[in-house]
Amino acid sequence: xxxxxxxxxLAADFANLQSDIEMVNSSAADWFHVDVMDGVFVPNxxxxxxxxxxxxKYASKPxxxxxxxxxxxxYIARFAAAGADIITVHYEACPHLHxxxxxxHDAGCKASVAxxxxxxxxxxxxxxxxxxxxxxxxxxxxxxxxxxxxxxxxKLRELKELSLKLNPELLIEVDGGVSMANISxxxxxxxxxxxxxxxxxxxxxxxxxxxxxxxxxxxxxSFI
Ligand code: DX5
Ligand code: ZN
Numbered sequence: 001x002x003x004x005x006x007x008x009x010l011a012a013d014f015a016n017l018q019s020d021i022e023m024v025n026s027s028a029a030d031w032f033h034v035d036v037m038d039g040v041f042v043p044n045x046x047x048x049x050x051x052x053x054x055x056x057k058y059a060s061k062p063x064x065x066x067x068x069x070x071x072x073x074x075y076i077a078r079f080a081a082a083g084a085d086i087i088t089v090h091y092e093a094c095p096h097l098h099x100x101x102x103x104x105h106d107a108g109c110k111a112s113v114a115x116x117x118x119x120x121x122x123x124x125x126x127x128x129x130x131x132x133x134x135x136x137x138x139x140x141x142x143x144x145x146x147x148x149x150x151x152x153x154x155k156l157r158e159l160k161e162l163s164l165k166l167n168p169e170l171l172i173e174v175d176g177g178v179s180m181a182n183i184s185x186x187x188x189x190x191x192x193x194x195x196x197x198x199x200x201x202x203x204x205x206x207x208x209x210x211x212x213x214x215x216x217x218x219x220x221x222s223f224i
Pocket of ligand 2: 008175195210
């Protein structure tokens with residue numbers, strides 16, 4: 001089982017983005033998590049291509065781009081060209097999900113699907129073998145700093161079981177309200193990739209917090 005930390009730059013200081021990116025470069029973090037919101041799929045607007053390109057310019061780690069947008073197909077090639085390494089689309093935004101996944105792979109990126117808190121894991125059964133990752137939302141998408149939804153544990157366990165049968169290489173990412181309070185339990189439930197926004201950027205010592213989260217995500221909760 002992997003244990004990767006992906007700080008979400010949604011919680012970074014946009015007026016000092018370069019220094020926050022360099023902080024993450026110098027830390028034990030594995031990826032940058034980049035949240036793109038369109039104000040239609042979610043009730044918030046974050047940023048688009050110019051910010052992604054600016055992040056790419058300084059980032060020394062892969063960009064994990066989470067698209068909270070309707071109609072992602074028409075922008076996949078542009079997100080790939082702007083520097084995305086992994087592209088996540090929402091199940092709820094993709095009526096032709098198989099085609100969308102093909103587009104992501106054709107653009108040279110790893111393909112991932114996100115599930116909102118109310119969307120059952122079982123709906124992915126017939127696409128799971130084609131995916132590199134599944135993102136389980138542990139808050140309703142749209143904002144950082146929200147409270148973790150406990151039903152996430154059940155979904156992670158169910159997805160882990162399904163992935164062992166259908167795609168043992170699949171990465172399982174958890175996004176929203178991840179902190180020291182739940183990271184080792186999330187790992188035990190099956191998560192491999194941990195997105196952390198507020199837990200990292202609101203901390204007085206973010207580099208140390210990333211190292212602490214990384215260590216806790218490697219340990220079983222019974223030892224904490
Ligand atoms: C929410 C985003 C998350 C968010 C996580 O819609 O997908 O990636 O940045 O932030 P925290 O860790 O603060 O909940
Ligand atoms: Zn996200």
